[in-house]
Amino acid sequence: MNRCQECEIVTEEQTCPLCHKVLSEVEQAKDRRAYPVYDQQEYKMRARISKLAIIGGILATLICFLINVIVMPHFLWVFYVAVAIFYLLVSLNHTILSASHLGGKITAQVISLTILLLVVDGMSGSVQWSVNYVVPFVIIAGIMLISVIMIKVRMKWTGYISFLLMMIALGFLPLILYFTGVANVLWPSVSAASFGAATFIAMLLIANEAFMTQLGRRFHF
């Protein structure tokens, strides 16, 4: 045991755990250590990547904004850059780096992609290609992808239910956009809503009891 006169404590460690003063020349035996030796550089790197991506994204947007205002103030193309950076940040931090559920990653991708497309479409003169065609089909693709995964993973299918329900609810968004006048082509919106409803009915028929049990749990309050 070593004694630190400064902190008035005793310790088995070579240096005082409180003031870090060297108390002994003899290194503490490995099997006497209270905690493992951490590779803190790895943690620093991990924290840095995520932070750097966000700072880099903000910086890039600001620089683009300045260039945009100076060079072409009548056309704010900086929004294209900003929304693309937002999408890339979601993809990097959530889809690639995070340990989130695969269902959550797909849902986040569909939502962020929808936002990206809406902004790009809106900025390029609102010709409505996004709300009319692309968004409904992105949502259909999302529902289909989660459904296929649920069939594939079999025993673990219940883990995807929340995300499937979220995507099914999202399937009705294009229809809402149509009836509010934002979109003006009906069939893709009807397709998305119908596909969502059909998936819901299919779940009821295929996994009737288990699906109902899951619905009861998901909606308990």
Add this chain to the structure above:
Amino acid sequence: MDQWYKIDNTGKIFHAVSNASNSAVFRVSMTLHETIDPKILQEALDIVVMRFPTLTVRVRKGLFWDFLEQNDQLLQVKKESDYPCAPIDRKENNAFLIRVLYFGKRISVEVFHSLTDGGGAAEFLKTLTYQYLTLKGEPVEADDKIMKPYDAPKREEVEDSFEKYATSREVKNPASSDKKAYQLKGTQLNPPGINVIQGVVDAGALNTYAKAQGTSLTGFLTSVLINVIHMEKNREKSKASLITVAMPVSLRRHFPSVSIRNFFSVSNIGVRMSDDMPLEEVIKEVTKQLIAKTDKGFLQEGINRFVAFQSNLLLRIVPVFIKYPVMRFAFNQFGERAKTITVSNLGNIQLPDSMRPYADSMDVVLYPTNKSPINVGTATVNNKLTITFSRSIEENEIIRTFFKEITRLTGLDVTVSSNGWGE
């Protein structure tokens, strides 16, 4: 896959407020006299998980509340490699919200607070250690101080005791009357993580000293801590004078619950400090508040208020994606600002007599939060009191002065160790 549980009343808050800087993961550890054999520990764990069904679950998303579902995957023991109370990576941990670690002679159980409190985790650890020793061929015998591994789980053990012991659902005083307390601040550790400093001291001698001062061991430690924070605060020249220690109180001591789920209340012990306030005065005030705030009537009011709040129809029908951010905001603005530091005392852990020779010490590590960057956990076994400070900031003056004061006041040796994170 059929078993599912609603998250209990307290657990909902932890579930809503946890994030990267507030892991809501705490640790309870038992250090034995011999190096842990991971194979035998895994065998023991495979048996014990059946006894604690509410701890071996995964979280599922719901529209109004998330919930817990039985997890049939394998809960694997792992060699400790991360800092204590690191957020649980559900992907790496087979979606469990609990992990069992070993390092040298220590077995640690880290649990997401939505599942259970310190009392529940300690019961799990005791049973796991008992089963481990049994499989090692040690002559240990279970008595009523531990939950026997092969017994079937009882209904009362998985109940939400808040619901059971609430006597009223009327909200008489919905808002907390606790005032804003002095808050500890500092530079975040680099890399972000948790630094742990543990001091081991003779529990019997310290208890005798505390009694001589007219207080309990908890009262004495709390008083010294408040005094030390005040001393350090003065060096910062901060004007705030109310120093509040948030103290989780196990409700199992006052209500006949055997639930393994969360069943605790938090009593805020606050002292308005002045420069000429002697320690004796602080001890007197802390002891008075400790008696009043651990009184059954006071705790009953807390249970009722809590259940009434969560029974509120408006709160229940709001979807989680709106409810959780609101709860997080309320927790940070009102719950966290009323305390300076948290001190959780697991007390003197009772082990069967046949197990005691195998146990060296026990400790509890709390997770720090943004507004409470230093917290303290204490536990006693075999007359060894382990005081564990966990912090997410570089500054350790409070910890240093605290141990110095304990030595100065009592003359007892404090044996200190650290995990060295961020240093």
